[in-house]
Structures are given as structure tokens and as C-alpha cells.
Amino acid sequence: MNTAVLRTEFRLFRREPGAVFWIFLFPTLLLVILGSIPSFREADESLGGLRPVDAYVPIAVLIALIMSGVQSLPQVLTGHRERGILRRMRLTPVRPSALLTAQMVMTGTVALASALLVLTVGRLAFDVRLPAQPAGYLLALLAATASALALGSVVSALSRTTKTAGAIGTAVFFPMMFCAGVWLPVQEMPHTLARVVQLTPFGAAARALGEAAAGDWPGWGHLGVLGAWAVLLTAAAARWFRWE
Amino acid sequence: MPSVIEVTDLRKSYAGRAVVDGVSFAVEEGEIFGILGPNGAGKTTTVECVEGLREPDAGRVRVTGLDPVADHERVARVLGAQLQQSELQPKLTVREALELYASFYPDPADWRPLAERLGLTARLGARFAKLSGGQRQRLFIALALIGNPRVVVLDELTTGLDPRARRDTWRLVEDVRASGVTVLLVTHFMEEAQRLCDRIAVLDKGRIAALDTPAGLIRRSAGATVISFTPSVPLDDHDLAALPAVASIARKDGRITLSGTDETVNAVITLLARHHVTAHELRVTDATLDDAFLDLTREATA
Numbered sequence: 001m002n003t004a005v006l007r008t009e010f011r012l013f014r015r016e017p018g019a020v021f022w023i024f025l026f027p028t029l030l031l032v033i034l035g036s037i038p039s040f041r042e043a044d045e046s047l048g049g050l051r052p053v054d055a056y057v058p059i060a061v062l063i064a065l066i067m068s069g070v071q072s073l074p075q076v077l078t079g080h081r082e083r084g085i086l087r088r089m090r091l092t093p094v095r096p097s098a099l100l101t102a103q104m105v106m107t108g109t110v111a112l113a114s115a116l117l118v119l120t121v122g123r124l125a126f127d128v129r130l131p132a133q134p135a136g137y138l139l140a141l142l143a144a145t146a147s148a149l150a151l152g153s154v155v156s157a158l159s160r161t162t163k164t165a166g167a168i169g170t171a172v173f174f175p176m177m178f179c180a181g182v183w184l185p186v187q188e189m190p191h192t193l194a195r196v197v198q199l200t201p202f203g204a205a206a207r208a209l210g211e212a213a214a215g216d217w218p219g220w221g222h223l224g225v226l227g228a229w230a231v232l233l234t235a236a237a238a239r240w241f242r243w244e
Numbered sequence: 245m246p247s248v249i250e251v252t253d254l255r256k257s258y259a260g261r262a263v264v265d266g267v268s269f270a271v272e273e274g275e276i277f278g279i280l281g282p283n284g285a286g287k288t289t290t291v292e293c294v295e296g297l298r299e300p301d302a303g304r305v306r307v308t309g310l311d312p313v314a315d316h317e318r319v320a321r322v323l324g325a326q327l328q329q330s331e332l333q334p335k336l337t338v339r340e341a342l343e344l345y346a347s348f349y350p351d352p353a354d355w356r357p358l359a360e361r362l363g364l365t366a367r368l369g370a371r372f373a374k375l376s377g378g379q380r381q382r383l384f385i386a387l388a389l390i391g392n393p394r395v396v397v398l399d400e401l402t403t404g405l406d407p408r409a410r411r412d413t414w415r416l417v418e419d420v421r422a423s424g425v426t427v428l429l430v431t432h433f434m435e436e437a438q439r440l441c442d443r444i445a446v447l448d449k450g451r452i453a454a455l456d457t458p459a460g461l462i463r464r465s466a467g468a469t470v471i472s473f474t475p476s477v478p479l480d481d482h483d484l485a486a487l488p489a490v491a492s493i494a495r496k497d498g499r500i501t502l503s504g505t506d507e508t509v510n511a512v513i514t515l516l517a518r519h520h521v522t523a524h525e526l527r528v529t530d531a532t533l534d535d536a537f538l539d540l541t542r543e544a545t546a
Contacts, residue, residue, distance in 0.1 A: 004347035008333075008340060015335040084330030091295055091327070092348040092391070093320040 001105070002098040009099075009106045023068045023107075024114045027060040028121050035126040046188055054129070055185045057122045058209035062144065062180035062202050064114035068107045069148030070155060070173050074165040076103055077156035087244050096243055107152070108145050115141060132215030136208075140218045143226040144205035150233030151176075151201065157240035179203040186210070198222065201229040246309060248273050248395050248426045249294060254303035256289050263289045265450035266303075271395070276417065276427040278441035280434070282541065286450040287430045288328060291397050294428065295325050308394060321349060324393035326384040328400045328430075334373035338364055338383055341372065342390065349391035362386050362416065378409035385416060395426040402436060414440055438533040448541045458533055465536035467491030467503025471512055473523035474499045479515075487511045491539075503531060 013019060031053070034040050040052040047055050080086050080099060089096040122128035131137035155172060159165035177183075180202040186194055187210065197203035204225035208218035247270035256264040264286040271277040279287045292298040293305050296312030296319055305312055312319045332341055342355035359365050362382040367375065375383065381401060388396045398417065402410040417440055421427050431437050437444050438458045446453045446461065454461055462468050479500065484493050488511050490504040502508060509528055516523050 002347075004344055008336065008344050011340070012333055012335055080333070083332070083334075084327060085332060087297070088327060088330045088332070088387075090297060091320060091323075091325045092345065093317045093350075094348040 001101055002094055005094070005098050006102040006105060009102045013106060013110065019072050023064060023072055023110055024117070026067065027064040027114055028117050030063065031056055031060040031118055031122060032125065035122075041126065047185065048187065052185075053122070053126045054213075055181075055187070055210070057118060057128050058206060058213055059181050059185065060118045060122075061115040061141070061209060062205055063177065063182065064111050064118065065144055065148040065205075066173065066176045066180060066202065068111040068114075069145075069150075069152035070169050070176060073103065073107050073149060073152030074155040074159060074169050075162055076107075077153070078159050078162045078165040081156075081242070081244060082162055084244070090243065104149050104153075108149055111145055111148065112141065129213070131209075131213045133212040133217055136216070136218045137212035140205060140208035140212055140223065140226070143223060143230060144201065144209070146230040147201040147205070147226055147233065150230050150237060153237035153241065154233050157237045157242070176200075176202050179206070181206045199225055201226060204229075247271055248308060249277075249428060250304070250306040251290070251294065252304040254290065254293060254305060255301045256286075256293065256298065257301055262450050264293070264300075267445075267447070267450070267452055268303075269445050269452065269455060271426060271428055273394075273426055274421065274424065275442040276421050276429055276440050278437040278444040279428070279430045279447055280437045280441075280444050280537065281432065281447035281453075283432060285447040287432075287447055288399060290447070291325075291399055291428065291430055295323065295397055296320070321391060322394045323397065324388035324391055324395070324425075325397040326381075326388045326399060326401060328403075330384070331380075332372040332383075335371050337369055337371050338375070339368040341383065342368075342386060345387045345390050351392055353390050353392045355386070355390060358386050358389060361419065363412075377404050378406070378412070381405065381409075381413060382416070385413075385420075389420065389425070393425060395428065396420065397428045397430070399430040401429070401431070402433065410436070434533040434537055444533075446537060446540050453540045461540065462531050462533060462536045465491075465531065465539040467535055467539065468531050469505055469509060470501065470503045470529050470531050470535070471509055471527070472499060472501040472529075473512075473526040475516070476522040476524065477519075479519070479521065483515060483519075487515065499525075503535065 034056050035053045043049050043051050086096040086099060089099055119130060123130055155165055155168050159168055179197045179200040186197055186203055186206045189197060198207055204222040208222040208226065211218045249271040252268050254264050254267045255262065267290055279290060281287050289298065293300050294307060294312060296316050299313050307319045308322050310319050342359060346352035346355050359368060362385060364379065364382055364386060367379055402413050405413060414436065417427060417429065429440060441458060443455065443457055444461060445455045454464065456464060484502065487504065487508055489507050490502055492503045494501045502512065
């Protein structure tokens with residue numbers, strides 16, 4: 001890990017107002033908008049007595065991960081490759097993999113900070129209980145972050161240009177948002193659909209986070225699905241990624 | 245003393261087409277060595293093998309005795325390079341780029357005097373995307389020098405620069421050499437090669453067509469001397485063709501331009517005197533590297 005490269009990537013991220021908004025502010029903003037609707041603050045039978053605003057906290061957390069992993073990361077990585085920055089780094093004693101690692105760490109950190117902001121605002125503004133099983137919540141969150149970054153890396157590996165990365169990213173973005181439960185929380189989905197969605201990384205993450213928020217240890221089945229996706233996608237990205 | 249760069253019988257093919265086909269040369273400490281050739285001659289592939297960006301199919305490349313592929317990290321500490329068509333992060337400032345790249349090397353140069361020397365001091369706070377073409381090139385030269393290298397590779401350094409920026413860049417390259425750094429310069433500009441290089445390898449279709457000093461290359465070519473004049477009465481083509489060692493004859497608007505050797509010059513003067521012809525605006529000049537280059541690459545084609 002090269003700290004100078006990491007510092008630079010953080011600095012450059014701060015200069016991208018679009019990325020800062022979508023990754024760091026948008027998930028919280030969405031929670032605030034939904035939480036402002038009175039009916040979202042009333043307990044709902046179909047959510048097992050939770051209020052919709054409670055159910056939307058883990059979903060907003062996942063939006064932060066999806067935005068950072070699928071939308072932001074591939075743009076930056078393919079951009080670095082397209083501009084010959086990775087190639088230029090190959091001429092220095094520091095390998096270009098340092099740039100990739102720094103970008104992953106930076107994106108992951110910002111996504112987790114955004115998740116923390118969602119939890120804090122949910123607690124302060126809408127009285128959403130903090131996760132009752134914090135260790136399980138953190139574990140599920142880290143596994144979901146790893147899957148999101150790995151998925152973003154696969155998109156970067158498959159895209160020759162930033163344009164392609166944008167197109168593939170958007171194509172992947174909406175199904176992932178659906179699986180995370182943005183339109184319909186996974187708990188409310190019809191049984192068969194929910195079973196399929198739970199096999200996707202963000203469907204499994206939504207269930208694991210929901211369980212940990214309620215105070216249960218997240219199901220090993222969900223964590224297993226997340227872990228398997230993270231390993232599989234990382235292997236695929238490593239196999240297909242090109243430096244130039 | 246061993247050569248700084250040694251390339252022996254280098255070969256590299258893409259999709260079965262030999263791009264570099266048995267190239268050998270050695271660059272000595274402190275010289276500016278040029279690789280000159282038309283587009284697609286294999287220049288960039290050759291230097292990419294020197295930089296360790298490509299693995300040769302066959303042959304041997306050594307930089308200060310090290311293999312650029314196997315010993316990549318050690319070679320990267322002694323070799324600085326500027327790449328053709330590369331960019332930096334658009335929102336990275338000049339100062340940040342210099343600091344970042346300096347941090348990659350164990351014993352970097354102080355970037356402040358380097359920026360001063362390259363005329364970048366006023367632009368330290370500017371983002372890469374806002375720099376002009378010349379400023380970008382100067383920044384890339386600074387990044388190539390920031391690790392205190394023993395040798396720098398400059399690939400198509402002045403392509404796309406205006407004439408003034410080009411001349412400024414040439415002065416920089418001379419400064420770099422004066423500071424003791426060996427320079428490997430890739431170019432397709434004859435004027436640039438003639439002005440800067442101590443020795444030049446002319447590359448054509450993946451092979452070395454000639455390797456000599458700029459003056460040597462010109463001398464070797466058939467038409468090293470150019471004679472031009474406007475005769476007071478028309479001269480017979482037959483007489484001109486009979487001149488000794490004449491390499492080419494061209495007529496334009498009554499003006500005759502011949503290329504050949506010193507012997508040709510003497511014979512022309514004798515011919516004019518014999519026919520009582522006055523030569524208006526008689527000029528005798530050395531051929532340029534341009535002429536030599538065309539001559540050399542034509543020979544290789546034939």
C-alpha cells in the first residue's frame with residue numbers, strides 16, 4: 001500500500017462534486033426525503049412491525065455501496081487506463097497495482113463513511129434504532145463492500161473505454177438497486193422472487209443487514225452468498241483486467 | 245566502461261508481423277542517441293522493450309547491465325521516461341504530480357529547482373487538464389527526471405508543439421545531457437535529430453538502415469552536397485548527367501539543383517566556364533539529414 005498514492009486519490013475524489021454527491025450525500029438525502037413522508041413513519045404489518053423508514057436505512061446503506069462500486073469505481077479505473085496513467089506508473093519503481101489498491105481502499109472508505117452518515121441521520125432525525133447486532137452488521141457491511149468493489153472491478157475489466165464502463169455500469173446498476181430493495185424491500189417481495197434476489201450480492205446483503213439491524217446474527221447463508229460473490233468477482237476481475 | 249543501454253538482436257512481432265526485426269545498438273554514457281525512422285518503423289516498440297513495458301520475443305536488452313523485464317524495479321530507478329500520448333489525472337495539480345512521483349523513488353531530485361528549470365514554477369497550482377501542450381510536455385520531462393535517473397527515454401517529445409515550444413524543448417534536452425544524463429531520443433523530425441543527437445540509428449521496417457553521427461549519415465548518402473544556380477543560358481541535360489558523382493538533377497523555373505559530392509561541384513564550375521555560362525545565385529550547401537534519410541530508407545526499400 002502506497003500512502004502517497006492513497007492520499008492523492010482521496011484528494012482527487014474530493015474534487016469530483018458529482019461523485020461526492022452520489023456516493024456520500026445521496027443515500028442520506030434519499031432517506032431524509034422518504035422519512036419526511038408521514039406514512040413512512042408508521043409501523044407496517046408487512047414489514048414485521050417495522051416502519052418503512054426503518055427498512056430503508058439498510059437499503060440506503062446499500063445504495064452507497066452500489067453507487068461507489070458500480071458507478072464510480074469503473075469510471076475512475078477505466079479513465080486511469082484510457083489516459084495512460086497506469087502505463088506511466090509502470091515506468092516507476094511503484095507498480096500500477098498500487099493505484100488500483102489505493103482506489104479500492106478509497107472507494108470502500110467513502111462508501112462506509114456514507115453508510116455511517118445514513119445510520120447517524122436515521123438515528124437522529126427519524127429515531128431509527130442503531131443496529132442491535134453491531135458486530136454482525138459490520139461483518140455484513142464489509143462483505144457487501146468487498147462484493148461491490150469486486151463487481152466494479154469486473155465492470156472495469158470488461159470495459160475498454162469510460163463510455164463502455166458507463167454503459168455497463170448503468171446496465172448493472174438498476175438490477176442491483178432492485179435487488180437491494182430500493183423499489184420494494186426484499187422482505188416484501190413475493191416468496192419466489194425473494195428467494196432468487198437473495199442469491200444476488202445486494203439481495204443477500206439487504207437480508208443480512210436487516211437481520212443484524214433487528215438484533216439477530218446475520219444468516220450464514222446470506223453471508224456465504226456475499227463471500228462467494230466477492231471471491232468469484234475478484235477472480236474474474238483479476239483474470240480479465242488489462243493494464244493498457 | 246559498459247554501455248548504458250545495450251540492445252542485441254532484438255525481435256518483436258505482433259500477430260505474426262515482425263515489427264522489430266533484429267535491432268542492435270549500444271548507447272554510451274552521456275550521449276544523446278537518436279532513433280529516427282518513418283511512422284511504423286518499430287521505434288516505439290524498440291524503446292518500450294528498453295523501458296520494460298514489452299517483453300522481447302528474442303534478443304537481449306540491458307539497461308545499466310540489468311534486464312528491464314526481470315529487474316523491472318531496479319531499472320525503473322535508473323531509467324526515467326516520457327511516453328508518447330500519456331496523460332495524468334485531469335484534476336491533479338502540477339505540484340501534486342511532482343510530489344507524488346518524487347515519492348516513488350528512493351533518492352528523488354528536489355522538485356522545486358526541477359520545476360524552475362522547466363519553467364513550471366508559475367503553473368504549480370494549475371491542474372493537468374488546464375495545461376497547454378508545451379506545459380504538459382515539460383511536466384512529463386520533469387516526471388522523467390524526478391527519480392534522478394542515469395538515462396531518460398524521450399519518445400516523440402515535440403510532436404504537436406509549435407516551433408517556439410519545440411526549440412525551447414530542444415534546449416531543455418541539451419541541458420539534461422549537460423547535467424550528465426544519457427538521453428535516448430525517439431523522433432521522426434530530421435531537424436530535431438540533426439540538432440540534438442550525437443549518434444542516430446535510422447530505423448526502417450524494423451531494421452537498422454544506418455547508424456552514425458548526423459554528419460556521417462549525410463556524408464554516407466550519395467548526395468551529400470547540394471549545388472543550385474540559375475544559368476544565363478539553358479544547359480543541356482546530357483552535359484549535366486555526365487557530371488561525376490551526380491546523385492540527382494532537378495529543374496524548376498529555370499533553376500537547376502544538383503546533388504552529389506565535392507567533385508561534382510568542381511566539375512559544375514568547369515562546365516560553366518567551358519560554355520561561358522554565368523551562374524546566377526550560385527549556392528553550394530551541405531545536404532540536410534532529410535536528404536540523407538530519404539536516401540537511406542530508399543536504399544533499404546530497393
